[in-house]
Amino acid sequence: MSNTYGRKAVLSLAGATVTCLALLLFLWQHQREAVKPTEASGATTDAPPAEDISADDIFIAVKTTKKFHRSRLDLLLDTWISRNMQQTYIFTDGEDEELKKKIGSHAINTNCSAAHSRQALSCKMAVEYDKFIEAGKKWFCHVDDDNYVNMKTLVKLLSNYPHTQDMYIGKPSLDRPIEATERLGDNKMRPVNFWFATGGAGFCISRGLALKMSPWASGGHFMNTAEKIRLPDDCTIGYIIESVLGVPLTRSSLFHSHLENLQLVSKSEVHKQITLSYGMFENKRNIINMKGALSVEEDPSRFKSVHCLLYPDTPWCPPQVTY
Secondary structure, three states: OHHHHHHHHHHHHHHHHHHHHHHHHHHHHHHHHHOOOEEOOOOOOOOOOOOOOOHHHEEEEEEOOHHHHHHHHHHHHHOHHHHOOOOEEEEEOOOOHHHHHHHHHHEEEOOOOOOOOHHHHHHHHHHHHHHHHHHOOOEEEEEEOOEEEOHHHHHHHHOOOOOOOOOEEEOOOOOOOEEEEEEEEOOEEEEEEEOOOOOOOOEEEEHHHHHHOHHHHOOOHHHHHHHHHOOOHHHHHHHHHHHHOOOOOEEOOOOOOOOOOHHHOOHHHHHHOOEEEOEEEOOEEEOOOOOOOOOOOOOOOOHHHHHHHHOOOOOOOOOOOOO
């Protein structure tokens, strides 16, 4: 009888242990999914760098479409890309001999659809990821064709983190984690929620983390992963990193997209930002508020004025400009 009682006690204890472990796992998962992104170390601090990197260690992927080659891409080629030709790769959906003359093999025709659809966007991101892995650089940074990139501040920010660490840096466009449904097969689904850095502001991923993403991102896997959650490319990146790999987003306020009010960027802080954008916000022109080298009519995006602020020796910049 004592043996029977002992077995029951052991089984009862084991059951209680399993229940406790399950509860702890649930609580940990809930806390991890709900946690807000950590704030990135400022690019303007004087702290010693964690790693001595240069612009040559960064792979900048610019996503565009052929219909915007002249209206958007030429502006970037005249401004920030002109100073970073070797680091910048343009991912588009059509052949353009004029573009190839300017940037050579760094103009990459993905052969993806020109539609602004979830599938087309994910197709381009899949090619970006594979080209970065192939290039062997330390950092992958994605931007859109309406972003200005300040390479100096980008290098300073990334130097705060070893590229071998798991780092995902950017800026969410939402004030809460996105909620999605993950398709598991056999008509089974489960809810997931995670933070993601909006592609319209730009984001960066360390090589150490990018390599861990390979089972879900390399080759055709990225497209398959995107289909599992039925969300665009930047959301899929966040899903792989946060939900699958458990690496939290590191938030930086120095990245900017047209989805935010760019008038709120302080004039005195423009030179410290990593990315800028332009477009429409609440049915109004959305550009940074700066006097600049050129009028708004001459420079509607304000990118040329920003470029002249950062690089006053640029041949086409007006001389002796007061900002």
